[in-house]
Amino acid sequence: MATPGDATRPAAEGDLPDLAALHLAAFPHAPWDTETLRPLAFGAGAITLIAPGGFILLRVAADEAEIITLAVAPADRRRGLGQRLLTAGLARAVAAGAAVAFLEVAIDNLAAISLYRSAGFVNAGRRRNYYTRPSGAPVDALVLTRDLSA
Numbered sequence: 486m487a488t489p490g491d492a493t494r495p496a497a498e499g500d501l502p503d504l505a506a507l508h509l510a511a512f513p514h515a516p517w518d519t520e521t522l523r524p525l526a527f528g529a530g531a532i533t534l535i536a537p538g539g540f541i542l543l544r545v546a547a548d549e550a551e552i553i554t555l556a557v558a559p560a561d562r563r564r565g566l567g568q569r570l571l572t573a574g575l576a577r578a579v580a581a582g583a584a585v586a587f588l589e590v591a592i593d594n595l596a597a598i599s600l601y602r603s604a605g606f607v608n609a610g611r612r613r614n615y616y617t618r619p620s621g622a623p624v625d626a627l628v629l630t631r632d633l634s635a
């Protein structure tokens with residue numbers, strides 16, 4: 486049976502408005518517009534995969550893959566799309582030479598932390614006051630990492 490993630494494909498520049506709309510849906514307090522997304526999504530080392538309802542953006546440098554963002558629209562959550570985008574993105578990163586993946590996530594983002602842990606990511610550190618909430622309150626980030634060479 487077809488599922489939303491089956492349609493995951495590399496994004497093209499023509500997808501920038503959809504990427505911005507998905508980012509806004511997933512991060513309503515810190516949206517990235519098309520001009521912010523363009524160099525991240527299509528610059529050196531960028532891997533950007535889009536599917537109906539979500540996208541993932543990674544950057545590979547040498548043997549490291551950084552997950553820059555992962556966004557699933559609220560209406561499409563808890564159907565495995567985030568997990569499928571992550572799996573597909575990491576597979577592309579490995580093909581591009583990555584041996585390790587890492588990311589930062591807010592310590593109170595339990596949905597994302599749960600998703601990454603179930604995908605094998607482990608704690609690698611903590612960055613104090615890494616994010617700022619709309620209220621101005623600082624929030625720490627967890628650094629999570631996963632060995633991709635095994």
Ligand SMILES: CC(C)(COP(=O)(O)OP(=O)(O)OC[C@H]1O[C@@H](n2cnc3c(N)ncnc32)[C@H](O)[C@@H]1OP(=O)(O)O)[C@@H](O)C(=O)NCCC(=O)NCCS
Binds near residue numbers: 511563596600
């Ligand atoms: C985090 C996010 C990408 C998850 O996307 P999703 O498509 O809902 O995730 P999946 O359906 O693939 O979930 C996979 C697993 O992650 C965990 N998970 C996902 N959402 C969860 C939630 N709200 N609460 C607890 N666990 C959750 C579960 O273990 C889930 O498996 P299960 O549904 O079988 O229990 C999505 O909630 C989102 O876009 N959030 C806002 C943006 C964001 O925080 N991005 C990550 C920044 S690093």
